[in-house]
Structure formats: structure tokens, C-alpha cells
Amino acid sequence: MRAPGGADLRWLIATMLALIALAPVPLVVRREDLLNLGVVFLLSVALAQSWNIIAGLAGQVNLGHAAFFGLGCLVTRSLWVTGTPIALAVAAGAAVATTAGVGVGLAAFRLRGAYFAMGTLALAEILRVTVGNVLPDISTLPATTIAAYRLTHRYYAALALAVLSVLVVAAVGASRLGLGMRAVREDEAAAEASGVGAFGLKLAAVALSTALAGLAGGVFAYYHISFYLQHPFSPAWTFDAVLITFIGGVGTLQGPVLGAAFYVLLKEYLAVRWVDVHLLIFGVLFMAIVIALPGGLSEAVQRVAGRLATSRRDAGARLTG
Amino acid sequence: MRALLQQLILGLLLGGLYGLAAAGLSLVFGVLKVLNVAHGELIMVGGYAAFWLFTLLGLDPFLALVLVIPLTAALGLGLYGSLFSFVVRFDEETRIKNSLLVGFGLALTLHALAVRVFTADERSVTTEYGGQTFALGGLVVPVGRLLSLGVALGLIGLTHLYLARARWGQAIRATAEDWEAALLQGIDVRRAYMAAFAIGTGLAGAAGSLVIVGYSISPAIGLEWTLKALIVVVLAGLGSLFGTFVGGLVLGIAEAASAMAFGGPYREVVGLLIFFCVLLARPQGLFGRS
Numbered sequence: 001m002r003a004p005g006g007a008d009l010r011w012l013i014a015t016m017l018a019l020i021a022l023a024p025v026p027l028v029v030r031r032e033d034l035l036n037l038g039v040v041f042l043l044s045v046a047l048a049q050s051w052n053i054i055a056g057l058a059g060q061v062n063l064g065h066a067a068f069f070g071l072g073c074l075v076t077r078s079l080w081v082t083g084t085p086i087a088l089a090v091a092a093g094a095a096v097a098t099t100a101g102v103g104v105g106l107a108a109f110r111l112r113g114a115y116f117a118m119g120t121l122a123l124a125e126i127l128r129v130t131v132g133n134v135l136p137d138i139s140t141l142p143a144t145t146i147a148a149y150r151l152t153h154r155y156y157a158a159l160a161l162a163v164l165s166v167l168v169v170a171a172v173g174a175s176r177l178g179l180g181m182r183a184v185r186e187d188e189a190a191a192e193a194s195g196v197g198a199f200g201l202k203l204a205a206v207a208l209s210t211a212l213a214g215l216a217g218g219v220f221a222y223y224h225i226s227f228y229l230q231h232p233f234s235p236a237w238t239f240d241a242v243l244i245t246f247i248g249g250v251g252t253l254q255g256p257v258l259g260a261a262f263y264v265l266l267k268e269y270l271a272v273r274w275v276d277v278h279l280l281i282f283g284v285l286f287m288a289i290v291i292a293l294p295g296g297l298s299e300a301v302q303r304v305a306g307r308l309a310t311s312r313r314d315a316g317a318r319l320t321g
Numbered sequence: 322m323r324a325l326l327q328q329l330i331l332g333l334l335l336g337g338l339y340g341l342a343a344a345g346l347s348l349v350f351g352v353l354k355v356l357n358v359a360h361g362e363l364i365m366v367g368g369y370a371a372f373w374l375f376t377l378l379g380l381d382p383f384l385a386l387v388l389v390i391p392l393t394a395a396l397g398l399g400l401y402g403s404l405f406s407f408v409v410r411f412d413e414e415t416r417i418k419n420s421l422l423v424g425f426g427l428a429l430t431l432h433a434l435a436v437r438v439f440t441a442d443e444r445s446v447t448t449e450y451g452g453q454t455f456a457l458g459g460l461v462v463p464v465g466r467l468l469s470l471g472v473a474l475g476l477i478g479l480t481h482l483y484l485a486r487a488r489w490g491q492a493i494r495a496t497a498e499d500w501e502a503a504l505l506q507g508i509d510v511r512r513a514y515m516a517a518f519a520i521g522t523g524l525a526g527a528a529g530s531l532v533i534v535g536y537s538i539s540p541a542i543g544l545e546w547t548l549k550a551l552i553v554v555v556l557a558g559l560g561s562l563f564g565t566f567v568g569g570l571v572l573g574i575a576e577a578a579s580a581m582a583f584g585g586p587y588r589e590v591v592g593l594l595i596f597f598c599v600l601l602a603r604p605q606g607l608f609g610r611s
Binding site: 283 | 419421422423428429437551586589593596
């Protein structure tokens with residue numbers, strides 16, 4: 001594996017520093033609403049980063065991502081409330097999500113482009129309806145667990161997962177594996193013709209992606225005190241991941257992190273003032289990005305930085321000239 | 322047995338609306354090669370237009386079609402100009418993928434807008450014939466829903482006639498067949514795209530007006546109707562509006578049958594399963610080319 005170089009390395013250092021800077025926050029900040037916002041942000045980073053692997057790196061627009069988040073959440077929750085240690089329960093949740101992901105991949109990777117997107121959306125909806133019918137209940141933590149509940153623990157679990165997700169994307173992105181995934185994304189037929197095994201690469205991408213999504217579901221199960229078991233299967237989780245990744249910059253290391261910060265903060269800000277306006281704004285913003293700025297915030301940042309650099313160079317040239 | 326037949330009749334009546342909902346999507350997909358996943362939201366908008374025309378002006382939903390279809394078609398023109406005209410510039414594969422994303426953003430936007438303007442309440446209208454039924458060999462047939470089925474079929478017939486006979490209809494079909502050849506024949510492909518998109522949204526608006534006759538609407542129905550329309554399009558293939566209509570009837574009946582066999586909540590699942598299986602059987606997509 002090569003080390004990430006150039007701009008990728010700078011972004012990796014920047015995002016890791018930003019995430020590390022969040023580590024001492026619970027020691028200083030005592031306000032629960034801010035810590036909850038932090039957990040939501042970190043979970044969003046992890047979920048968006050997990051979607052970024054399959055859709056951004058490998059180019060397979062999976063619109064059924066919520067299914068794997070949901071499976072991780074459901075399995076973790078069921079095992080944990082029946083006495084399994086949380087670490088083991090989360091691992092089991094991720095294992096189930098990964099297995100399901102590979103299974104879906106084996107069936108659905110015969111579909112190309114938009115047909116893959118529609119197929120995965122259909123599968124996730126089937127799972128959501130079925131879970132809602134079989135398990136219509138609210139899952140609430142037992143009283144003893146609630147008494148021992150520490151928000152700080154959830155915060156650090158989410159932070160660890162966010163860091164892990166960034167590291168996984170960085171490692172994959174810099175590896176031969178990531179190179180192959182990008183080749184498949186750009187032109188699957190051409191990649192195959194050049195001897196790249198597209199099917200295996202797509203399976204690797206879906207396995208990594210759903211493993212992270214399952215872990216995110218597990219942390220959600222650990223974090224949330226009470227929710228309908230159908231809730232983590234809602235397509236809204238997929239849509240969040242899609243929006244965040246596209247707003248930040250799809251297929252980049254920093255995109256989901258920038259996107260999550262923007263999305264979570266703006267959503268919080270708007271929700272305080274106007275309930276539900278945030279979806280309107282994000283919907284319009286999303287369309288604008290797809291049409292006019294396919295690189296998202298990352299591209300905007302790079303353009304501005306590039307322009308600053310050029311104007312500085314120009315200014316320097318004028319001074320010396 | 323009677324209960325099963327009764328459910329199948331209700332499924333058939335609902336299936337007519339699935340067919341109309343899918344006809345608009347199928348036309349847009351077939352001509353522009355653009356997959357508008359906000360189609361269900363356009364149906365929702367049409368439903369609200371009919372709802373307010375009824376509530377404020379007392380206009381019957383069937384009569385309201387005369388206003389709702391032009392209004393939603395005009396909305397379609399606006400959406401084409403502001404969004405989808407940018408998408409049709411790409412090659413076919415990128416076009417479908419980008420239209421999926423733009424449609425997704427549009428769906429979110431229209432949903433949020435509808436919640437804001439119309440509130441999240443479920444709406445329906447009470448017409449004079451709304452509760453009327455007639456008996457058919459011991460089975461109950463609701464009058465309003467039967468009328469809806471007839472109007473849906475009539476609208477599909479009109480659209481078919483337009484595409485088959487009218488000058489611009491033929492231009493649209495030529496564009497769907499091969500846009501480069503159409504361009505060489507002097508057809509304004511951009512205008513054909515625009516016309517097809519407007520007709521597609523008009524049909525979605527009409528479907529929404531008919532939905533409000535026998536069922537209810539809310540801002541959240543969009544995704545469900547998009548999925549139904551997608552299932553029918555995949556089931557029936559592209560190219561024949563009457564085929565699409567029949568596909569809708571088949572889905573309606575299949576849903577009713579599975580609801581009887583496995584319980585009401587699973588009525589959604591059967592369509593999605595059919596959808597996934599047909600997709601797997603035709604992985605190269607709907608245009609028949611590999």
C-alpha cells in the first residue's frame with residue numbers, strides 16, 4: 001500500500017486533527033445538547049463515509065444503505081439488552097450487516113448504474129416493511145442501563161467510529177484496491193478490459209461499506225435510549241448519507257466530514273428557528289450541487305484556495321515586476 | 322372466495338391509477354432517458370391542486386382535471402427548463418444517474434415545500450358519489466373508483482392518439498427512437514424533450530387528481546407512488562402506453578392477492594419483489610441494449 005500523497009495527505013491530516021480536537025470536548029463542555037449534537041455529527045461522518053466507499057469510490061449508487069445501518073442497529077440492540085457485552089454486540093451487528101451487504105452485492109451487482117440504485121432501494125424497502133410488521137414495538141433500554149447511562153461513553157464510541165471510517169477511506173483510497181474501484185467507477189467495461197476484476201472490487205467495496213454502516217448502527221443502538229425498531233431502516237438514513245456526501249464532495253476523503261459539519265450544524269440552526277425548512281434548503285442545495293458543482297464543498301474550497309494562491313502569485317509578480 | 326374476489330376488484334381499480342402514474346414516468350424515461358424519481362411528488366402536487374380546487378371552489382375532481390393537467394404540465398415546463406435541461410446534455414448512462422440525483426433533490430424539495438404549505442395532514446375529498454357503490458354479482462364496486470379507472474384509461478388513450486397522430490407526437494416518438502436521427506431529420510429535439518416532459522408531468526397531475534377521488538393524499542405519499550410507477554415501468558417495459566396500463570392493473574391485482582395471502586402490511590412487498598426479480602432478469606436495463 002502506498003501512503004496517501006499530496007492533497008489527499010493534507011486533507012487526511014486536516015480531518016484527523018479536527019476529529020482529535022473534538023476528543024477533549026466532553027471534559028470541558030457539560031451541556032448535554034452540545035454533546036448530543038457532537039454524537040449526531042460523528043455518527044453522520046461515519047455513515048456518510050461508509051456510503052462514500054461504495055458510491056464515491058466504487059461508483060455504485062446504493063440507495064438501500066439504511067438497510068445495513070438498520071441491521072447493525074437491530075442486531076446490536078437485541079443482543080445488548082439481553083445481556084451480551086456491548087462490544088461483542090456491536091461486532092455481531094457489523095458482521096450481520098457485512099454478510100447481508102455481500103449477499104446483496106452478489107445478487108445486485110449484475111445491475112448497472114441507475115438499475116443498481118433502484119434495485120437496492122427496493123430491497124431496503126422490503127426489509128423496512130418486513131421489520132415494521134414483525135417487530136412493531138419501541139425498544140427502550142432497561143432501567144438499570146438507563147441509570148448507568150453516560151453520554152460521554154457514547155460520544156467517545158462515535159468519535160472512535162468516525163476516526164476509523166476516515167482512516168478506512170484514506171487507506172482504501174491510497175491502495176491498489178481503491179485505484180481499481182475508481183477505475184470501475186469511471187468505466188466498468190474499460191476497467192474489465194484492462195484486467196481489473198470489477199465484480200471482486202465491487203464486493204470488497206460493499207463489504208467495507210456495509211461493515212462501517214453496521215458499526216454506525218451499533219453505536220446508534222448503544223446511544224439511543226428509545227426508538228421504534230423500524231426507525232433505523234427508514235430511507236431517511238440513506239438520504240442523509242447521500243446528501244452529506246454530495247454536499248461535501250462525493251468520492252473524496254474530506255467530503256463526508258465537511259458535508260456532515262455543514263449539514264448537522266445548518267440543520268440544527270434551522271430547526272431552532274423554522275421547523276423542517278432545512279429539508280427544503282438541502283433539497284435545493286443538493287440539486288444545485290449535482291448540476292453546477294459536482295465536487296461539492298471540497299471543490300468550492302479548492303477553487304477558492306486556488307484562486308487565492310493565483311492572486312497571491314499575481315500580486316507577488318506585480319511587486320517584483 | 323367472495324372476499325378474495327372483492328379484494329381483487331379493489332386491487333384492479335387501484336391498479337388503473339398505478340398504470341396512469343407509470344405512463345407519465347415511462348414517457349419521460351423512454352423519450353428523455355431521464356429517470357425522474359420525483360414523479361410521485363408531482364402526483365402529490367396534482368392531488369393537492371385537485372384537493373384545493375374542490376375545497377375552495379367546490380370543483381369536482383374529475384372536472385378539475387381540465388385545470389390540473391395544464392397547471393402541472395406548466396410546472397413540468399418550469400422544472401425542465403430549470404433542472405432537467407441541464408441533465409439531458411450528458412451521455413445516456415450519466416444522464417440516468419444524474420437525473421436520479423436531481424430527481425431525488427427535487428423530491429426532497431417538493432416534499433418539504435408541501436409539508437410547509439399544506440401541512441403534513443392527510444387530505445381527502447367527500448364527493449356525492451364518493452360513498453356510492455353498486456353490486457356486481459354480490460360484489461361491491463365503488464362508483465368513484467370505477468370512474469377513475471375509466472378516466473385513467475381515457476387519458477392514456479388520448480396520449481396514445483397524440484403520440485401516434487399529432488405532428489409533435491410523432492416528433493416525440495422519433496426522438497425516443499433515435500435522437501440523433503431525429504435531429505438530422507430537422508426535428509427540434511430539445512422541444513420534443515420539453516413537450517414529452519410536460520406531458521409526463523401533466524399525466525402525473527391527472528393521476529394525483531384521480532387519487533384524491535377514492536383515496537387520500539399527504540406530502541409523504543411521493544416515494545410510495547414513485548416506487549409503484551417504477552415497478553410498473555420495469556414490469557411493462559417501455560414503448561407501449563397500453564402495456565403500461567395493463568402493467569398497472571397487474572400490480573394492483575398482485576398486491577391485493579398478496580395482501581389476502583400474507584396480510585395487509587405485506588401488500589407493498591410483492592411489488593418490490595417483482596421489481597427486483599425483473600431487474601435481475603434484465604440487468605442490461607430497459608432499453609434492451611446490452
